[in-house]
Amino acid sequence: MSDDSDLMSEIPDPVPEPSPSLFAAPPMAEQERMVEAILFACAEPLSLAQISARLPQGCDAAEALGHLRSRYTGRGVNLERVGDAYALRTAPDLGWLMQNERVETRKLSRAAIETLAIVAYHQPVTRAEIEEIRGVAVSRGTIDQLLELDWIRLGRRRMTPGRPVTFVVTEEFLDHFGLESARDLPGLKELREAGLLDSRPLPGQAVLEDDEAGDGPSRGQSELFED
Amino acid sequence: MSDDSDLMSEIPDPVPEPSPSLFAAPPMAEQERMVEAILFACAEPLSLAQISARLPQGCDAAEALGHLRSRYTGRGVNLERVGDAYALRTAPDLGWLMQNERVETRKLSRAAIETLAIVAYHQPVTRAEIEEIRGVAVSRGTIDQLLELDWIRLGRRRMTPGRPVTFVVTEEFLDHFGLESARDLPGLKELREAGLLDSRPLPGQAVLEDDEAGDGPSRGQSELFED
Amino acid sequence: MADDWDTLETVSARREAEALIVDVAGFEGPLDLLLTLSRTQKVDLRRISVLHLAEQYLVFVEQARALRIELAADYLVMAAWLAYLKSRLLLPPEPGEEGPTGEELAAHLAWQLERLQAMREASARLMGRDQKGRDFFARGAPTALAVSRKLTYEASLLDLMRAYARLRTRDEFRPYAFDRSDIYPYEAALERLLSLVPGASDWTALQAYLPEGWRGAPARKRSAIASTFAATLELAKQGQIELRQSDTFAPLQLRRRPGHGGGDE
Numbered sequence: 249m250s251d252d253s254d255l256m257s258e259i260p261d262p263v264p265e266p267s268p269s270l271f272a273a274p275p276m277a278e279q280e281r282m283v284e285a286i287l288f289a290c291a292e293p294l295s296l297a298q299i300s301a302r303l304p305q306g307c308d309a310a311e312a313l314g315h316l317r318s319r320y321t322g323r324g325v326n327l328e329r330v331g332d333a334y335a336l337r338t339a340p341d342l343g344w345l346m347q348n349e350r351v352e353t354r355k356l357s358r359a360a361i362e363t364l365a366i367v368a369y370h371q372p373v374t375r376a377e378i379e380e381i382r383g384v385a386v387s388r389g390t391i392d393q394l395l396e397l398d399w400i401r402l403g404r405r406r407m408t409p410g411r412p413v414t415f416v417v418t419e420e421f422l423d424h425f426g427l428e429s430a431r432d433l434p435g436l437k438e439l440r441e442a443g444l445l446d447s448r449p450l451p452g453q454a455v456l457e458d459d460e461a462g463d464g465p466s467r468g469q470s471e472l473f474e475d
Numbered sequence: 476m477s478d479d480s481d482l483m484s485e486i487p488d489p490v491p492e493p494s495p496s497l498f499a500a501p502p503m504a505e506q507e508r509m510v511e512a513i514l515f516a517c518a519e520p521l522s523l524a525q526i527s528a529r530l531p532q533g534c535d536a537a538e539a540l541g542h543l544r545s546r547y548t549g550r551g552v553n554l555e556r557v558g559d560a561y562a563l564r565t566a567p568d569l570g571w572l573m574q575n576e577r578v579e580t581r582k583l584s585r586a587a588i589e590t591l592a593i594v595a596y597h598q599p600v601t602r603a604e605i606e607e608i609r610g611v612a613v614s615r616g617t618i619d620q621l622l623e624l625d626w627i628r629l630g631r632r633r634m635t636p637g638r639p640v641t642f643v644v645t646e647e648f649l650d651h652f653g654l655e656s657a658r659d660l661p662g663l664k665e666l667r668e669a670g671l672l673d674s675r676p677l678p679g680q681a682v683l684e685d686d687e688a689g690d691g692p693s694r695g696q697s698e699l700f701e702d
Numbered sequence: 703m704a705d706d707w708d709t710l711e712t713v714s715a716r717r718e719a720e721a722l723i724v725d726v727a728g729f730e731g732p733l734d735l736l737l738t739l740s741r742t743q744k745v746d747l748r749r750i751s752v753l754h755l756a757e758q759y760l761v762f763v764e765q766a767r768a769l770r771i772e773l774a775a776d777y778l779v780m781a782a783w784l785a786y787l788k789s790r791l792l793l794p795p796e797p798g799e800e801g802p803t804g805e806e807l808a809a810h811l812a813w814q815l816e817r818l819q820a821m822r823e824a825s826a827r828l829m830g831r832d833q834k835g836r837d838f839f840a841r842g843a844p845t846a847l848a849v850s851r852k853l854t855y856e857a858s859l860l861d862l863m864r865a866y867a868r869l870r871t872r873d874e875f876r877p878y879a880f881d882r883s884d885i886y887p888y889e890a891a892l893e894r895l896l897s898l899v900p901g902a903s904d905w906t907a908l909q910a911y912l913p914e915g916w917r918g919a920p921a922r923k924r925s926a927i928a929s930t931f932a933a934t935l936e937l938a939k940q941g942q943i944e945l946r947q948s949d950t951f952a953p954l955q956l957r958r959r960p961g962h963g964g965g966d967e
Contacts (some may be wrong), residue, residue, distance in 0.1 A: 289565055
């Protein structure tokens with residue numbers, strides 16, 4: 249991952265400002281220490297860009313992260329990837345030692361849990377689609393509760409009549425459930441292959457929903473597999 | 476990193492050792508992981524007794540701490556002794572990485588959040604329009620604060636008498652609020668469905684709401700995407 | 703085959719349907735009920751007999767009517783649709799008839815059930831994962847850092863949306879939690895009962911559990927009774943409490959299940 253420095257050196261420096269060539273970047277071992285300190289100090293995941301912004305010029309945060317990750321492999325604390333960000337987290341097998349730190353969370357209703365799962369697996373998904381899958385109206389407050397937990401957020405509006413808002417899961421959701429990305433949701437591939445993430449209109453209503461199908465959940469989730 | 480493995484190999488295997496408890500204590504490498512996780516997750520420094528109390532029977536917290544201390548020597552994070560207690564701390568020489576980061580967080584004033592909401596929903600919007608919606612004058616400081624936060628910026632001048640300046644929200648705003656575009660903000664109907672708003676229609680608002688429900692935030696929004 | 707179904711219907715299916723009716727408040731809509739009914743067929747959802755399922759559902763609705771249990775409108779809409787589906791499946795299609803075949807409609811329903819089941823399993827697996835703050839932990843004493851600004855202002859999207867909602871309903875705006883002054887929410891009833899259950903060692907009438915201020919005006923009382931009743935069914939289902947009624951329309955009584963400490967699990 250030396251793209252950053254390559255990119256920098258290709259750009260002609262217009263002003264005699266501190267350029268990467270002026271000061272040599274610190275040795276990689278030192279960069280690794282810095283990244284370690286930065287991640288250690290922060291409870292929230294930090295993106296590559298956020299980490300880079302705090303390092304001296306010419307540092308390669310990605311490479312330092314790679315070293316750090318293998319250094320922490322198998323230890324009591326691990327370097328985890330959360331979406332596009334990174335965080336240090338205690339190893340899951342040691343959770344029982346941390347009784348005192350345990351945060352009691354409000355017990356979620358079955359409706360809230362299912363709504364969350366539907367957003368995660370079908371994202372981006374509209375409220376109407378959630379209701380169609382569950383076969384019941386989403387009660388007031390369920391969406392509100394998930395927004396408040398910062399587990400779901402608004403996605404793009406669907407480009408269909410009415411332009412309904414959609415919901416997607418957040419980085420906090422990934423962090424909370426120890427997922428690197430939404431692609432790592434358990435059983436996602438199997439569900440997709442079984443056609444259970446498609447949006448299939450009721451036979452006879454195909455014309456009405458045709459629009460939707462083009463930009464629907466099925467497309468959203470399959471996008472996840474394209475790269 | 477070779478010192479690590481040397482260190483480990485020097486430690487005798489604890490299995491054949493007769494332990495005082497019914498069950499053999501975990502291997503020292505495992506004890507070290509445990510102490511590492513505990514110190515990482517704990518908000519305060521812990522005494523030897525406190526650490527021992529959290530470990531399984533037969534563990535040697537002092538020895539585990541010793542191993543942990545040498546493991547972290549020269550790294551970005553160090554094991555430090557604080558009085559009679561132990562804590563993991565950022566290495567003192569890397570303090571500068573954290574220097575500008577002492578951040579004081581304040582809640583945005585009601586005037587500011589309302590003004591921001593109006594800009595987001597009605598952009599491009601003039602100051603007079605903001606005042607009309609809020610029903611009170613908007614202080615200069617409020618606008619300045621939002622400009623300074625880089626959440627709003629100046630848009631095009633309105634082609635009306637006096638050619639007043641307009642305000643629009645910024646990329647930084649979208650980033651902070653986790654939105655993909657200002658168009659994704661939910662309309663009144665959707666706010667109501669999410670339980671954020673009284674569900675009974677208010678007298679005299681019916682027309683406005685219909686407007687809203689049909690095509691997202693407001694007429695102003697479409698202007699935003701013309702250029 | 704047909705004979706098998708018939709015997710099943712006359713004996714066990716009917717009994718099951720009756721058991722289900724008592725539990726009607728525990729279902730999250732008609733699709734959920736259909737999914738539960740489908741389990742009695744003891745086959746993979748992909749090989750389910752939709753015709754039989756439709757019949758089971760219709761039996762359920764009939765039984766509910768016989769017992770004078772009012773079903774929510776969406777249960778009746780589903781019943782009407784299943785009756786239609788049943789006729790499409792049983793009768794040969796009219797020549798030149800438009801629209802989807804009964805088989806297509808049945809396949810769609812089976813797929814919907816399979817999808818709901820899949821989401822149920824997915825949510826169970828999701829909640830079964832290691833969770834932050836329970837199984838793994840973030841740094842306990844983070845150094846204050848975020849953006850390199852001395853003073854940052856915090857505001858969430860929810861704050862923003864609430865502010866806007868407040869503005870647009872100026873003067874009339876009240877926090878939504880207090881909107882429906884004569885409706886006692888099910889969640890509140892459940893929460894209230896949960897807190898009272900540990901002390902409920904003796905049989906006590908359901909009415910005694912109504913909250914203060916909800917025992918007078920008929921509309922409010924009705925709402926409180928309905929929510930509290932629904933909550934008792936949920937707790938009975940969870941095995942936390944026991945319910946009894948000496949006779950039809952006799953007062954409903956409840957108590958903590960003996961030996962149940964009142965804990966969550």
